[in-house]
Amino acid sequence: MKITEPHKEHIVAHHFANSKHEFDSARLGMWIFLVTEVLFFGALFVAYAFLRWSYPEIFVEAHHILSWKMGALNTAILIFSSFTMVMAIRSAQLNQRLKTSLYLITTMICAFGFLVVKFFEYSAKIHHGYLPAKYFVAHGASEYLHLFFGLYFTMTGLHGIHVLVGIGLIIWLLLRNRKGHFYSNYYTPLEMVGLYWHFVDLVWIFLFPLFYLVG
């Protein structure tokens, strides 16, 4: 990538007064989108609380089945990717285009790493038949264990979909950064995707102890 090539001047959309106006509006919009995401995942956590209240024993049983090592590894990966994400934004603020791309690529690699770990976890569960009710075939499990795995796959699956979407967004950012779209006065998409990515991290910060650690 030629970093000497000048960045492309950003043109503020016609209905905004200036780039600060545009940036602030976009960030407010993103925060409000995250508000909807909080309620979206939050409702699932309420469902989690209900199941935990009704069937505490299945959570004890399940926490011996899930591997906390895999979960902890994924937690570390996501936290690190959040860090590289803020560093990517910071580099754009400092007009360091190459660094921005490098940090973004690191973030993306972390995201893929997360999914690879998830893939191994999922295959182990599927192999042993720890699945939602219709497909639950595990032996020696207590009567309602399928409820745990129904919720486990729904919540981690939905989170996984968010990670996938995040990967797509990071690729889009990389392409735009290559064309020189981002610089100190315009990095709105970076900031937006960054907020989104931290939110994905945030959800995992709660999923990890609730599913893997607390039995």
Added chain:
Amino acid sequence: MSNHDHSDHHFIVPARYYVATLLSLLVLTIITVVVAQYNFGGWNLPIALLVAVIKAGLVINIFMGLRWNRTFDRIAFLGSLVFLFIFFLFSFSDELLRPYRNPIEAVHHDIKSPVKPLVKGAEHHE
């Protein structure tokens, strides 16, 4: 319309904040994992949640920059937590309070087996 307003409106957070946050988050992850190896009975969940909340606070304030943000972004985000709490509290108030008046109404039974008639020897449940 002025397209280029180069006013210095973007506050650039010093990198050491980010590095410190990263390290704290990793340490907290280790703490929560280590603590989980011991059984504190009923305290397991609160301890795990407390650590998670601290971690979330760090991510929100530093990584997501809410600490340096405009007031309304904060109100919006805190508002979402308030409404989530309302949702949790009110739907749980139903589940938790069910046993008090008619204890029988809190009993879950399995519908796969035919409904067990309660009549024989059924006493009053108040």
Added chain:
Amino acid sequence: MSESVPGTNYINAVSGIKSWLTTLDHKRIGIMYLLFIAISFGLGGFFALALRLELLNPGQLIVSAKQYNQLFTLHGAVMVFLFIVPSIPASLGNFLLPIQLGAKDVAFPRLNLASLYLYVFGAAFCVYSMVSGAADTGWTFYTPYSSTTDTSVISMTLGAFILGFSSIFTGINFIVTVHKMRAPGMSWFKLPLFTWSLYATAIIQVLATPVLGITLLLLVVERLVGIGIFDPALGGDPVLFQHFFWFYSHPAVYIMILPAMGVMSELVTTFSKKNIFGYKMVAFSSIAIAVISFLVWGHHLYVSGQSDYADMIFSFLTYLVAIPSAVKVFNWIATLYNGEIELKAPFLYFIAFLFLFTIGGFTGIMLASLSLDVHLHDTYFVVAHFHYVMMGGTVMAFLGGIHYWWPKMFGKMYSEKAAVVAWFFIMAGFNMVFFTQFILGTKGMPRRYYSYLDQFQPLHAFSTVGTWVLTVGFLIMAFYLVESLLNGEPAGDNPWGSLGLEWTTQSPPITENFADTPHIIHGPYDYDKVKLS
């Protein structure tokens, strides 16, 4: 800019289908929404006519029990998700919000267009459900019925899920637009009350709709793989589904009614040439209603096996939400005092709203009462109550809004005489259909019944005849509105002599709304301070 060419407006600035499909102009998006919403209303109305016809006598007349169940499900789902939730905000709101703020567009025009496309996409899922063994769950999708029935539930649920996101996008856009896009001088307390109400609506859309999304998603997953959270056969709790569902669907009632109240405030000030009585009370009561609406959903669950203590809390809070709504009604009436009232078509719908919504409100007081609701719950009384609020309230205000802003949107007038005739038909028909159902309900007629006891037949038949009268009214309206589009008289920029900012620009407005960015000096209803030339 386009003001250099006289006669240019947002409609004729660019032409061709493609220019509409790719437009970022909030006005064009609003008009397209209006079109789709009108089609949805027609479709939902068709289902209503069919199911009322079936109820003309007990036993089978035109459809089987299953088809009847599908009909009322489709009527409910189409009317709720495709018509009434987007009705005022997405069509009139989209068109007017930026103009009322003095802005050139909403904050995120692309998101706005995406919202429209999501709406069409979601509607496509619903239509697919209709042709592939329509869902028969009722629009409430209660488990375990919805997780076990063999009809096309998944496509309908996914449709509603997608429509939810369309609604969320509109909400996000409106909140940011109100915060960030106000013209110079447009302080929060100079905002028109319609804008206030859209803002309050957007808060609910953003906070409540995601929970509907997750609920419907869980239902889809429940049917596909059986996660069991809501399915009693797997150990779940069906009452929990009702909590999830009503956490959205009760605030959603206010998504429907709040914008209608906003329209009412605009109508009453313009047609009485009076400053609104208690501006801040009306504005804040919108926000108060939005917030309290999240605390009352359990009043749908008094007899569902919910804990008695929860019943008590929900009933009490429900009475609190009644107060701000009543205050608004009193404020509107007080606004008329010492005014100069013109009985034009839009004002007739103001009267219709006042009349019907008040009845809806009073019957709501009955339903909120714990012991009385035990008898009335899930009877025709409830059906009549929410039609008085939703149709008597929201639809009447929507029609009032369309008649009020029609000249602004299209630059043409409609036939006032025809509008008055249509209004009489609609009022007569509506009360025939639904007042009868209050009587049926108190007598114990349960809702969602394909067949009924012979003794209820005269009342049911009267109600069915009412739907025909109502239909005549709507057909007349469709006719004169289309006629207006084709041959209407030019309306002029401000046919009603209103002070609203939207009336200071040309009709129809130019693409950028205003030739020059307006500077706001007076309030939106300062009829006593500003004399129009």
Added chain:
Amino acid sequence: MQNKTITESLIASNGWMPKAASTFAPNIDGLFNFILYGSILLFVGILIVTALFIIKYRKRPGYSPPSGPHITHNTFLELAWTVPPLILTIFIFYWGFTGFLDMAVAPKNSLDISVTGKKWMWQFEYKNGTKTLGEIVVPVNTPVSLIMSSEDVIHSFYVPNFRIKRDVIPNRYTKQWFEATRTGTFQIFCTEYCGDGHSQMLGVIRVVSADDYEKWLANAGSADDGLPPEKLGEKLYTSKGCVACHSVDGTNKIGPTWKGLFGKTRAYAGGSTVADENYIKESIENPTAKVVTGYQPVMPSFKGLLNDKEIAGVIAYIKTLK
């Protein structure tokens, strides 16, 4: 509707509500009337004021509205229309709440009856093991507790004359009590939408004197001994709820009609058979074994609910339907 048991008319009453028949009704009807007449009073007031304003201040030649600044605020007025309604609604809340509490707690000496809802019938079981379908008999002036549960989806047990309603949930028990104040036959509805037969999921409550109740309970199940088989079958057709899904006049309901059924060839998935005695007996006891093409496997098993004599009666009745 072919519900042959005649219940008391819900329409015929002086007020809005059906004629009261339980101890709850007077309080609830009082609350209803209080809100109703209060609302009418307020509503008429609102209409009169609105009409007066519209007439008095309408735009017309020779009228000009008072000049000067508009009144946009009046603390007294605003308090006057906020505080009294608030107090009034809290009073209404309290009234409804106390009435609701009375309905929630059954007296200690109440008579327990177990209720099972299933698509699309009500099944009742008494303490002595007596089972009935679609009909319960209860003594007058005696508290009765219904302990309810469902076998499939959510149903709701509703008796308009008693002003009681309670959802019947698949994996939990719900409880509803009442005390009938007069004898008569009252309608039971299902009020939670439960599918194709929802509107046919009816039943009756027969309120009888204490003596009649004891007699009925002692003879329940054997009272029909004297009937010839086809008459017994005809009786069972309504009392056991067959009427909800099967017609006897050839119309298609949820299940196949009984008219001309006997001796007909029935096609089902995987074969066909002639509808003889054995086929009908099997279809009653194990309905999902041979589901006739074009119908859903929704019929519950009546095994144990009908004895051999009663099954013979049903078959005899079907034979008479040519």
